Amino acid sequence: MTGRILVASRNAKKLRELRRVLAAAGIEGLEVIGLDEVPEFPETPETGATFEANAIVKAVDGAVATGLPCVADDSGIEVDALRGMPGVLSARWSGSHGDDDANTALLLSQLSDVPDERRGAAFVSACALAIPGRDPVVVRGEWRGRIVREPRGENGFGYDPVFEPEGEKRTSAELSPEEKDAASHRGRALEQLVPTLARLAKA
Incomplete structure (x- = not known):
């Protein structure tokens, strides 16, 4: 019997990422589905001051509405020269939610005078x-x-084309999906959930 786990996202790339993490960990018996595959339910606005607060709200909303285990992530980029911004505002940095090109262009313009050695993020x-x-x-x-x-x-997606990971000469958008999974922020977070997800798969 296959159990289902909801990912609180309509982003197909995030769903594929969790599927790859489960496969890499050898976890079978969990079908990963997204918000487009369950009846619509009211979603609490993401107004938390931290990534953690927003992720918890999204996950709890999904679990309560569907009765399924629900994974939610809130992610973004923290830029040293901008004192940690855009942070939780990353997806709507330019004013409209999810406009990757506009968000990236605004970030680059804000850093145009910042020397290379101070462009940490x-x-x-x-x-x-x-x-x-x-x-x-x-x-x-x-x-x-x-x-x-x-x-x-x-x-x-997002800021991947302008983020060069430590030890790399390529940006995140130049890495293969498998390379990114092995190193990325979301991959590192999801990996910490693997023991719990493995127990779910056996339940």
Whole structure:
């Protein structure tokens, strides 16, 4: 029998990422589904001051509405020269939610006068797992690097084309999906949930 686990997202790339993490960990028996595959329910606005707060709200909403275990992530980029911004505002940095090109262009313009040695940044992901009847679990993953001056690469989404991870000459958008999973902030966070997900798969 296959159990189902809801990912509180309509982003197909996030669903594929969790599927790859489960496969890499050898976890079978969990079908990963997204919000488009369950009846619509009221979603609480993401107004939390931290990635963790937003992730927990999304995961609990999904679990309560569907009765399924629900994984939710809130992620973004923290730029040293901008004192940790855009942070939780990453997806709507330019004013409209989810406009990757506009968000990236605004970030690059804000950093145009910042020298290379001060362009440090970190991708951050908080992943929450809510199981009906239990307290939610939340974990955090970080991926350090720097902001380059021009977008490069076609893979990934969000700020991937302008983020060069530590120890790399390629941006996150130039890495293969498998390379990104192995190192990324969301991959690092999801990996911490693997023991709980493995127990769910056997339940």
